[in-house]
Amino acid sequence: MQAFTTLKGIVAPMDRSNVDTDAIIPKQFLKSIKRSGFGPNLFDEWRYLDHGEPGMDNSQRQLNPDFVLNQARYQGASILVARKNFGCGSSREHAPWALEDYGFRAIIAPSFADIFFNNCFKNGILPIVLDETVVEEIFQAVFAHEGYELEIDLQAQTITRPVGSNIGFEVDSFRKYCLLNGLDDIGLTLQKVDDIRAYESRRKVEAPWLFGA
């Protein structure tokens, strides 16, 4: 996994609540057996005027000029600011894969759906929960200033604004450690093989039916 330490980048606004993972990456793209290449189909139904299917040459498709990410001022954005319950619905990890492939490394919102939130950390994306009023301030700043940038420092747990005081944020200590170091969870868990075996031995006595005949 790609480590996340600091990030300075343009902020793009996704000004609607309950953005679901079906919207982030529509179902037809889930047929892929690969982990990469989802970026061109991020927000496909909103982003293009035609209906997208896997295998299409996306560069030839007509973009929806009204969709926020198609506006010139948000090109190259690496931070997405969103509304409440971002990433709700399906557990598809294709959603963070698509966001990451497009270039987003951090998402700021008042709340996230649980599974999506977990999936972000597995893919080098930092989801940041901030108070609704602070998120609103960021939205207003993004709308008011073209090329508005934020600087995120994960170690210090701060967001630096061009104008105004720094914003602090919370992050789970274990997830922070993994993200800062780009660590693979599986490798870490496999360091606890003895604990897992001990649990299984104990459990086989307590609940043998869970371990087959």
Add this chain to the structure above:
Amino acid sequence: MAARTLYDKLWDSHIVKTEEDGTSLLYIDRHLVHEVTSPQAFEGLRLAGRKLWRVESVLATPDHNVPTTDRSQGISDPISRLQVETLDQNCLDFAITEFGMDDQRQGIVHVISPEQGATLPGMTLVCGDSHTSTHGAFGALAFGIGTSEVEHVLATQCLIQKKSKNMQIRVEGRAPAGVTAKDIILAIIGEIGTAGGTGYAVEFAGSAIQSLSMEGRMSVCNMAIEAGARAGMVAVDDITIDYIKGRPYAPSEDQWPQAVLAWRDLVSDEGAFFDKVVNLDASQIQPQVTWGTSPEMVVSINDRVPDPAEESDAVKAEGMQAALDYMGLTAGTPMSKIKVDKVFIGSCTNSRIEDLRAAALIAKGQKVAANVKQALVVPGSGLVKAQAEAEGLHEIFIEAGFEWREPGCSMCLAMNADRLEPGERCASTSNRNFQGRQGQGGRTHLVSPAMAAAAAIHGHFTQV
């Protein structure tokens, strides 16, 4: 020991190790796998040269991509076909039990596992699918995970987790005639909202929940995720235990008494602490119909399409208007006047035998209305289909003009050929009315099987 909730008990009994910061390694008893969220996990295992920790804990089936029409020709879409074949190959390579497309036990992963007795009380159960919450109906801790976590469970039998808070949703009293488990859960989501359960594991309790069959409890827990909850669950009772007895994966006869004794404890203790309690009166719930593009946008059949102008929260009003625009609805229209183009009876929410019986009861001796272009009945598994056919339900549906299909996820998410065309309006027994969920531009109204069947017969929503 202090009084504990059902969730506390399930959590405590699966802790391998807890770190100082509260991060725990949680042991997983059952892992369900389908074709969409697993290929990248198997690829990850291969690249790292890792093996499966406990292959017998895994049960696989293809469900999202499979055709619901004649399967003798295979899958025509080459991309879908490759995904299903990849699952077959991965199961073969890693020696995983798979109910393949031509196996009668194949079906929607959340239908087949309980049906086989592979979902048991006291288990932790995961799947790369958000509707894994379904299995909580058995007094199990069940939740959806992403593909990285699928790989993690395959390799380690564990997940790194933090404990959620406890919520109890109590539904007391007797639901009026025509009000089903689906109406109860839609009413709950209408009450607490799609993020109302975020950060919580929810226990559904109260007399209206206890009186539900296992099928009904599964419908309720299935949609716990639509309320944002990590998991939904129902305490174990005789209904749970009777359902499991004799199923292929149920404990053997000699282990049965010990298992039942352990399961009897899978209830919240008297006086256990819940961080939040929500109360609903079942007698006040009417048949529900969603009107918007989020499951929380729901009213009863007796209501009208809500008016954004009457909403004081400006952001919310804007969202309501956007939903009405997408749905092609006008505020103030009685729900019972809304006509439908298609009807879908199926999905992991409502494709079990009880659901099909409820729909057949309405359809019997009737005809699908002329304005309804297509009415699909998609059983949740090959075994549900066989049971329905043994009861003659398929004949009722076919005579009424419904299409009787092969099992799978089908038009719930339209990854196969079953889908809505732009602008088409559907009465659907599925779980998500998101924009484009059932096909780009499609308009979904979430309802119970009885309401879906009634909409097919009358051509519009109606009192059931």
